[in-house]
Amino acid sequence: MISELGLVFLLIAAALSVLLTLLPFYGSWRKQPGLVAMAPVLALSIFVFTGISLAILVWAFLADDFALKYVASHSSLFQPWYFKFSAVWGAHEGSLLLWAWMLTGWTAAVALKRGALTSDEHSLTLSGLGFIVLGFLLFILFTSNPFERLPTVPVDGLGLNPLLQDIALILHPPLLYMGYVGLAVSFSLAVAQLWLGEARPQTFAWARQWTLVSWAFLTLGILLGSWWAYYELGWGGWWFWDPVENASLLPWLVATALIHSLLVSEKRGQLIGWTLLLAILAFAMSLVGAFLVRSGVLTSVHAFATDPTRGTYILIYLVVVIGSALALFSARAPKMVKIKPMQIQSKETALLFNNVLLMVMTASVLLGTLYPLLLDALGMGKLSVGPPYFNAITIPLTIPLAILMGVGFYIRWKQDSVGRLAKELWWLGLFTAIAVLLAALWLMPDLQGMALLGIALTAWIGFGALAWLLNHARKTGRIAKPMLGAALAHIGFAVMIAGITLSSLYGIERDIRLAPGESVPLKEYRLHFQSVAQGAGPNYLTTEGTLRLYRGEEFIQFLHPEKRIYIGHEMPMSEVALDGRLSRDIYVALGEPIGDEGAWSFRIQYKPFIRGIWLGALLMAIGGLIAVWGRRNSTRATMATSATNAANAPKEQEALK
Amino acid sequence: MKKASWPLWIFGGLVALFVVGLMLNPRHVPSPLVGQMAPALQGTDLLSEQPIDSADFNQAWLLNAWASWCSGCYLEHSHLMELTKTQPGLVIVGLNYKDQADDAKAWLDQHGNPYQHVIFDPTGRIGMDWGLIGTPETFLIDAQGRVVDKWMGALTPERIERSLLPALQKLDAKGGR
Numbered sequence: 001m002i003s004e005l006g007l008v009f010l011l012i013a014a015a016l017s018v019l020l021t022l023l024p025f026y027g028s029w030r031k032q033p034g035l036v037a038m039a040p041v042l043a044l045s046i047f048v049f050t051g052i053s054l055a056i057l058v059w060a061f062l063a064d065d066f067a068l069k070y071v072a073s074h075s076s077l078f079q080p081w082y083f084k085f086s087a088v089w090g091a092h093e094g095s096l097l098l099w100a101w102m103l104t105g106w107t108a109a110v111a112l113k114r115g116a117l118t119s120d121e122h123s124l125t126l127s128g129l130g131f132i133v134l135g136f137l138l139f140i141l142f143t144s145n146p147f148e149r150l151p152t153v154p155v156d157g158l159g160l161n162p163l164l165q166d167i168a169l170i171l172h173p174p175l176l177y178m179g180y181v182g183l184a185v186s187f188s189l190a191v192a193q194l195w196l197g198e199a200r201p202q203t204f205a206w207a208r209q210w211t212l213v214s215w216a217f218l219t220l221g222i223l224l225g226s227w228w229a230y231y232e233l234g235w236g237g238w239w240f241w242d243p244v245e246n247a248s249l250l251p252w253l254v255a256t257a258l259i260h261s262l263l264v265s266e267k268r269g270q271l272i273g274w275t276l277l278l279a280i281l282a283f284a285m286s287l288v289g290a291f292l293v294r295s296g297v298l299t300s301v302h303a304f305a306t307d308p309t310r311g312t313y314i315l316i317y318l319v320v321v322i323g324s325a326l327a328l329f330s331a332r333a334p335k336m337v338k339i340k341p342m343q344i345q346s347k348e349t350a351l352l353f354n355n356v357l358l359m360v361m362t363a364s365v366l367l368g369t370l371y372p373l374l375l376d377a378l379g380m381g382k383l384s385v386g387p388p389y390f391n392a393i394t395i396p397l398t399i400p401l402a403i404l405m406g407v408g409f410y411i412r413w414k415q416d417s418v419g420r421l422a423k424e425l426w427w428l429g430l431f432t433a434i435a436v437l438l439a440a441l442w443l444m445p446d447l448q449g450m451a452l453l454g455i456a457l458t459a460w461i462g463f464g465a466l467a468w469l470l471n472h473a474r475k476t477g478r479i480a481k482p483m484l485g486a487a488l489a490h491i492g493f494a495v496m497i498a499g500i501t502l503s504s505l506y507g508i509e510r511d512i513r514l515a516p517g518e519s520v521p522l523k524e525y526r527l528h529f530q531s532v533a534q535g536a537g538p539n540y541l542t543t544e545g546t547l548r549l550y551r552g553e554e555f556i557q558f559l560h561p562e563k564r565i566y567i568g569h570e571m572p573m574s575e576v577a578l579d580g581r582l583s584r585d586i587y588v589a590l591g592e593p594i595g596d597e598g599a600w601s602f603r604i605q606y607k608p609f610i611r612g613i614w615l616g617a618l619l620m621a622i623g624g625l626i627a628v629w630g631r632r633n634s635t636r637a638t639m640a641t642s643a644t645n646a647a648n649a650p651k652e653q654e655a656l657k
Numbered sequence: 658m659k660k661a662s663w664p665l666w667i668f669g670g671l672v673a674l675f676v677v678g679l680m681l682n683p684r685h686v687p688s689p690l691v692g693q694m695a696p697a698l699q700g701t702d703l704l705s706e707q708p709i710d711s712a713d714f715n716q717a718w719l720l721n722a723w724a725s726w727c728s729g730c731y732l733e734h735s736h737l738m739e740l741t742k743t744q745p746g747l748v749i750v751g752l753n754y755k756d757q758a759d760d761a762k763a764w765l766d767q768h769g770n771p772y773q774h775v776i777f778d779p780t781g782r783i784g785m786d787w788g789l790i791g792t793p794e795t796f797l798i799d800a801q802g803r804v805v806d807k808w809m810g811a812l813t814p815e816r817i818e819r820s821l822l823p824a825l826q827k828l829d830a831k832g833g834r
Contacts, residue, residue, distance in 0.1 A: 277664055284668070297678035311679045319672055323665070330662035370674065377677040 003068055006056035007147045010097075013049040013104070014137040016042055020107075020130030024123035036119060039126045043111035046133060047104040054101045057146050058088050067153045070094060070146040076159035078539035078567060086170035087160040092294060092310070093146035095173055100136040102174070103181040107133055110185055110210075116202040121192050128188030135317045143310045159539065162566040162573045168228040176221025176248055180286040182214020183251060186258065187283035190276045191325050194332045204266035204275065208259060209628050211282075215255045216624035222248050223617035234574030234589045236509060236605045238613055241390040243298040246369040247289030250362055254282040257358035264348045268413060271352065273337040277329060278355070284322040285362070290314055297373055345418060347411040350404055357401045364393040399457065402497065405490055406432075406460035409468040428464055435459035446506070454501025461494035481630020485623045492619025499612025508606040511591070515599040523606050525586060526550040527559070532593075532600060540564040542575075545590045545600065549579055561590040561602070582615075584608045689788065690804040695720075695796070696786040700776035703753055703761055709774050711750075711802070717825070717834045718748035720796040721772070722784060724756040725764035727792040733811035737771040740817065744825065746834075751775040754784045754792050797821065799828055 020042040027035030057070075061084045066072040074087045074094070089095040107129040114122045140146070163169075186207045193199055225248065230238040239245060258278040265275040292298050295311025342348050368385045375381055410425060439455040440447060469487040473479045512520055514529035528548040535542045547559045559577035566573065579586040584606060591601030690696075698711035698720065711718070721737065723730040737749065751772035753761045758777060765775070778784055787796065795812055797805040806824050808816060828834050 273661060277661075281664075288671070291675060295675075295679060297675065297681070311675075315672065315675050315679065318675075322668060323672070326665040326668050330660075330665050333661035370671075373678045373681075374674060376681050377674055 002056060003060050003065065003147045003149075006053045006060075007141075007145065009049045009053040009056070010137060010141060013046045013053070014134060014141060016046045016049065017130045017134040017137060020046060021127055021134055022130075023127075024130070025127035028120045028123035028127075033119075036123045039123060040108075040111040042130070043104070043108045043126060046130075047101075047108040050097075050101045050104045050137070054088075054097050057094060057097060058085065060147075061085065061088050064157070066155070066157050067149055068146070069148045069150045072150055072154050072157040074157065074160050076157040076539065076568065079160060079165070080538050082167075082170060083160055083165045086164070089173045090160045090164050093140070093144045095177070096136070096140050096144050097146055098174060099177045099181060100133065100140060102177050103129075103133055103136055103184060106182055106185055106214075115209075116206050117189075118200075118203075120196055121189065121203055124192035124195055125185070125188045128191050129184060132184050132188065132321060135321065139310075139313055139317065143313050159566060159568045162540070162564065162569050162571070163232060165539075165566070166228060166232050168224045168232070172221055172224040172228060174221075175217050175224060179214045179216075179218025179221050179255075180251060180289070182210065182217060183255060183283040183286050185210045185214070186279045187325070190279035191328060194276060194325075194328045194336070197332055197336055199265065199269075199272045199276070199336055201266045201269060204262050205631075207279065208262040208266060209631055211255060211258055211262060211279075212624045212628045215252070215259055216621040216628075218248070218252050218255060219617055219621040219624065222252060223614050223621070226617075227614050230610075231576050231578060231587075232573075234576055234603070236576075236587050236589070236603070236607070238610070241368070241385075241387050243369050244293050246365055247293050250289060250366060250369075251282055251285040253358050253362040253365070254278060254285050257355045257362075258282050260351050260358075261355050264351050268348050270340055270342060270348055271355075273329075273333040274352075274355070276333060276336075280322065280325045280329060284318070284325075287314065287318045287322060288366075291318060292369070298369070343415045345416050347408070347413045347416065350408055350411045354401060354404055354408070357397050357404075361394060361397045364397075365390065368393070398497070399453070402457040402461055402493075405493065406457075406464040409464060409486070409490075425464075428460065428467070431463045432456055432459045435463075443506075448505050451501055451505045454497055454505075458494040458498040458501075461497075462491050465490040465494070482627045485625070485627025485630060487623070488626060489620045489623030492616045492621075492623055494616070495612045495619060496616025499609050499614075499616055503607045503610035503613070506608045507610070509603070510605075511601060511603050513594050513599055513601050515597050518599075520604065522586065522604055523584075524551060525556075525606070526552075527586075527588065527602075527604060529600070529602075532590075532598070537564070540566040540573075543590070545577075545588075545602075547577070547588060549586060559586075559588050561588045563590050580611060582609070582611050585610050690796070691807055693804055695798045695802050695804045698750070698752075698776065698783065698787075700778060700783055703751075703758060703775040703777040704765075704770075709750075709776055711798075714748060715800060716746075716748060717797070717799045717805075717828050718750055720750050720752055720787070720798065722752040722754045722787070722789055722792050722794045724754050724792050725760040726756065729811040730793045731768070733793055733813070734768050734771070736812050736814055736817060738769050739814075741771045747825070748773050752783060752787075752789075753777050753779075754789065755779060755781045795821075797824055797828075800834060 020039060023035045023042065024039040027033065027038075059065075060068050060071050061075050062081060064071070064075065064077055064084075066075075070091070070093050074090045075084050079087065087094075089098045107126065110122075110129060111126055117125070189203065189207050189210075193203060222245075225245070226238045229240065229245075230236065258275065261271050261275040261278055264271045291311065291314040295314060297311065342352070368389050371385050372383055375383060406428065407421060407425060410421060436452055436456045436459065440452060443451060465487040469479065469483055472483055508522065510520075510522070514520060514527075516529055516531055519526050519528040526549075528550065530546040530548060532543060532545045535544055541564065543563045545559075545561050547561070549556045549559055557579060559579060561577040562575035564573045564575060574589050576587055576589045578588075587603075587605040587607060589603040591603060593600050695711070698709070700709055701707070702709050723734075740747065741749065749772050751774070753775050756777075756779065758779070761775070761777070765772075776783065781789075790809060793811055795808045797807070799805050805828065806820070808820065812821065825834070
């Protein structure tokens with residue numbers, strides 16, 4: 001009975017979002033502050049009602065209410081409570097409800113934090129968000145009702161897909177969705193700006209804060225997804241260029257470009273049309289991703305169970321939301337944008353290059369992802385596009401991006417010169433050269449050009465960001481949080497480059513057979529296979545291997561790779577055993593028994609500095625959040641200073657000459 | 658900045674692609690065999706243990722690859738049984754793929770036998786000639802020995818209705834039965 005209420009609350013929320021779409025818009029148009037003032041109450045109520053609906057679904061899972069089809073299909077009695085909980089978003093319907101609820105959360109937050117926005121900007125942004133919320137709620141109500149009942153109540157549910165029964169997967173979807181829907185905020189604001197036809201620097205500053213938060217969440221979500229793929233799928237890869245992964249990378253790339261172009265629009269009043277377009281595109285990529293993942297147009301190892309009506313709905317939604325935004329863009333942008341010439345040697349041009357590189361990367365990843373669909377649509381056959389393509393395009397694009405990143409902090413706005421930069425940054429080149437030299441000595445017998453390049457870029461970005469931060473701290477006597485955040489995010493990227501380069505070039509992967517009592521050497525380590533035993537977990541049977549890891553003669557630890565068979569699922573799941581250190585991972589996956597003597601096959605891997613990949617991503621996310629947190633406390637102060645800066649800029653420029 | 662409508666056009670192209678994409682099935686993998694002469698099917702009947710050769714059929718027939726261990730085969734089995742009633746003249750030949758003879762016989766005893774012949778292929782050798790990707794998989798071969806169409810995965814009532822029966826009707830029209 002209570003689950004019917006879940007649907008009722010969703011209906012109420014949908015009705016309220018109609019009001020949220022209309023009232024602030026009408027109020028700001030007709031100058032009726034009374035209507036505008038209702039927006040926060042509406043936004044909060046939508047948030048609360050959607051939240052109650054989600055809570056009811058959560059309750060249905062925890063209470064094993066198998067009368068609900070969604071619960072019966074994705075949960076079971078013996079599933080541990082935390083996996084019952086995460087099963088709520090383990091498939092399409094529930095994850096969509098979570099998605100919608102987070103969107104209402106962002107909307108409520110925007111309603112409460114007007115910040116530097118004008119009343120009109122604020123009202124129209126809320127109105128846009130109300131419309132987006134409405135679309136999601138209708139999507140759930142029409143095509144994806146998680147509260148649908150079964151005619152007969154089964155005794156037990158089918159259970160959550162064992163691959164998803166994992167701690168990282170409890171957090172991965174919520175974080176990712178936070179990022180996806182967060183981009184709706186900068187999207188709505190961009191549409192509001194286009195509608196109003198004005199682009200104030202303060203508005204861009206505000207948009208940048210919100211974009212940074214969703215970008216940070218997106219980063220964390222992708223990080224956890226990659227980490228999960230690494231140790232749960234049992235192949236030892238951390239990124240597969242699968243359409244679903246690309247669906248999360250595309251909005252991330254555009255959001256990264258957006259954060260940087262917002263800076264130019266805020267500080268210099270330039271690239272305004274471009275920035276507004278990026279804000280639209282970032283959210284468009286979120287929706288395109290949702291379409292690709294949930295409509296079934298592409299095959300993927302982890303696509304949702306698909307249904308063409310859902311695909312049709314998302315497509316219509318995409319056309320309405322993004323199509324109208326782009327139409328508005330094409331009508332208004334030309335009038336809003338006054339082209340001011342930019343100096344080639346300036347920070348704004350450097351950031352423009354950054355944007356171009358990121359967008360070329362986005363377009364190439366999108367092309368690779370859609371290429372199978374394109375060929376199929378033209379009747380030219382079936383194919384899949386794999387890592388060789390994606391690596392071949394992303395790596396060469398990352399190199400100039402990384403070179404710019406190292407010096408970006410030092411380039412001056414308006415007018416700078418390569419000669420001046422070279423004079424200021426000679427030490428950066430020197431430090432990088434020293435780092436490369438040391439790395440070459442360390443890698444000596446097996447020296448690879450790409451590895452040295454990776455290390456050079458890491459050192460270049462890392463030293464550049466660190467020195468910039470320290471230099472400022474020395475001059476001003478304190479560490480400004482926005483700077484700390486920016487430096488950390490860039491250093492994170494540097495660490496990630498090192499992780500990717502070293503683990504992919506110097507990693508060792510071997511498939512081996514071991515009988516009990518046998519050992520196998522792996523770099524300076526040795527793996528000793530002791531035994532295999534059967535066991536049982538709460539909802540699975542397991543075959544667990546025991547290996548001992550030695551370094552020389554020193555015992556390090558036991559490793560227990562497992563193969564699990566979950567109740568109701570036939571596919572065995574591999575649980576790898578890891579000995580992880582910052583400097584390297586030792587990775588053991590249990591294969592199949594071979595012969596009658598108790599021998600087993602194993603996949604063993606040695607991955608130097610692979611943790612750098614996720615550590616780097618973590619630093620990036622933390623950097624983003626620190627930057628927001630710092631700005632939030634000093635928004636007013638910064639606004640005042642940037643106004644003075646703008647006034648003084650010409651004078652400073654004179655003085656510098 | 659004069660023209661700002663190009664993003665809209667690109668977006669329109671993308672949407673057109675998605676519309677087409679929604680109408681396609683990415684899991685539909687066409688077989689290179691379709692339109693070609695079918696490979697010879699020669700083997701031993703699982704039940705009668707007599708040699709079987711597809712050259713002797715002289716009429717249109719269905720080849721259905723199945724195994725007792727395959728859950729998709731169980732799903733489609735009742736629909737194959739149904740087909741023997743609705744299409745009494747149709748020859749359905751089973752290819753028992755990588756299976757144990759006793760398991761396969763027991764399975765047919767339990768669930769019914771829609772096949773006129775069941776060719777036993779324990780090693781998967783015959784399946785390889787036909788380019789099997791998995792079970793169940795079904796081929797339609799016309800009287801001249803040409804592969805007309807192929808269905809991967811379980812035949813559902815919908816697939817039979819929309820795709821298999823029309824193919825048979827077309828054969829009737831052309832005299833390919």
